[in-house]
Amino acid sequence: MSDTIKFTIDGKECTGKKGQLLVDVAAENGVYIPVLCHWKGVKPAGSCRICTVKVNNRYVTACTLPIDENCGDIENNTPELQDIRKAIVEMLFVEGNHFCPACEKSGDCDLQGLGYKYQMMVPRFPYAFERRELDAKSPKIFLEKNRCIFCKRCIRMIKDEKGRSYFAFKGRGKTLEISMDEKLAANISDELAQEAMDICPVGAILKKEVGFVNPIGKRKYDNEPIGSDIEKSQQ
Amino acid sequence: MSKPIIATASLAGCFGCHMSLLDIDERILKLIELVEFNKSPIDDIKTFTKECDIGLIEGGCCNTENIEVLKDFRKNCKILISVGECAIMGGLPAMRNGIPVKECLDEAYLDGLTVGENKEKIMPNDEELPIITDKVYPLHEIVKVDYYLPGCPPKADLLWEAVVALVTGKELDIPYELVKFD
Known part of the structure; x- marks a missing residue:
């Protein structure tokens, strides 16, 4: 060994x-x-x-x-690293448009979960209020670009049988945004659409025709901080 | 010793945060024992009659009147608290941020699907009306804000615990379940 x-x-x-x-x-x-x-x-x-x-x-x-x-x-x-992480969360909150009360992913959102974990009361940075579009062309998926945090999970993971990605980045720097291949997304399966929503750490990818499935109080981060499952697994 | 004085206001908000304050139920009787209310929609006092200790403000700033009220609160309150998502980050009204004001007004009064008869294409322009700001501003981008209570609305227990902690000088230990952004 x-x-x-x-x-x-x-x-x-x-x-x-x-x-x-x-x-x-x-x-x-x-x-x-x-x-x-x-x-x-x-x-x-x-x-x-x-x-x-x-x-x-x-x-x-x-x-x-x-x-x-x-x-x-x-x-x-350590307090130092926690503050660095809190700053990153705050930066992501001001960079996009994260209106938690109006988001279907609220309560199940990893970014929000980290906001709760680090007790983010208000971001230390000024809000950017950048305007991005919502792409609703796919029959199965909403792509709400305002909420994307550029994690690339969907680009790396959601692919068709030929290995082609449904999602890609468009632009650079300030104009960078997530986009969806219109032709591929027109025929995306229910399962893959669900997987895309599940792996998205925020509410940028949402499956159509379902929403607010879990009531308040029974969502992922309503009662326990994000990461509790991992911390409990070894106790 | 005289009781601490509280003032409240709703700017570009929905009054939901005030409703949440009323959601403390019978504790409102205890609250009245603890504090005195001054300018607030709760007692309908319209202007400050004395200096206040705590100002609770719900809603962001979407027009010149909001800014005026906010500055008045800052001047008259020792401690100013942003209550709720709209006060902290603009909230739902801020969804218009990034869209030119003219486009918003056109949609509301001329082109929108739900606009009825408006043949003269009248846009509200009475001089009594406050001017709409270019975007909806969080409170702390206009005046100094001392504390923040997130939520949409902030939970009644959070408002209660925060106010009690402030007026009694106890340290505030917020349980995880109480701080939520929705």
């Missing part, structure tokens, strides 16, 4: 296999590192930076770091 790696996160002993991604190993060891763009088993993008941890005094995204012998003691839940 020479490929077994031992290291600590905030003093807690963890074990994993060499080369495994830190964020996945942490979850297996009952340590929650927040993610927005990462999805286990999918090639990491490292785009949202919310999983930033400190390894050997350097900031690293846990979703792109394969563990090895040099990991040492990793910092995760």
Whole structure:
């Protein structure tokens, strides 16, 4: 078992296999590192930076770091890192148009869940109020571009049998937006549409003809902070 | 010692946050023992008659009157609190942000599907009417705001706990379930 790696996160002993991604190993060891763009088993993008941890005094995204012998003691839940993560959440909130009261994903939204976890009362940055369009051309999906946080989960994961992505980025910098392939999306299956909605960490991808399925009080983050399932798994 | 004085106002809001304040049910009797109300729709006092300790404001700023009231509150209240999503981030009224005001007015009074007879193409322009701002502003982008109570509306328990903590000087320990953005 020479490929077994031992290291600590905030003093807690963890074990994993060499080369495994830190964020996945942490979850297996009952340590929650927040993610927005990462999805286990999918090639990491490292785009949202919310999983930033400190390894050997350097900031690293846990979703792109394969563990090895040099990991040492990793910092995760320090006040400094929590504030960095809170700032990222706040930045994402002001960059898009996140009107939680009017969003179907409210209560099940990962971005909102992190807002609750870090007790975001108000973002420290000014609101951008950028105007983006809503693409409702697909018979199965709404694409609400105002809510996209550019995690690339849908681009990386939602593909047809030939491997073609239903979603893609359009533009660069300030004009960057998520877009949907009109022809492909016209024939998207119910299952894939549902999967697209489920993997979207915010309310940018919504399945048509269903909505507000879970009542208030029974949604994912109504009663327990995001990551509670991971933290409880090892207790 | 005299009781702390509270003032409240609803700017570009729906009065839902005020409704939530009334949702504290029988605790409203305790609240009256704890505090005195000044300018507020709850007691219908229209202008400040003395300096207040706490100002609770619901709704963002969508016109010049909102801004005037907000500045009046800042001047007359020692502590100003943004109550609810609209006050904190503009809320639903802010969905017009990014759309030119003219387009909004045209849609509302001339071109909208639900516009009835308006052959003269009249746009409300009485000088008594406040001027609509270019976008809906969160309160803290206009004046200094001391505290924020999120929610749409903020839960009655959150409003209660926050006000009681403020007037009694106790530390506020908010349970997870109480802070929600919807």
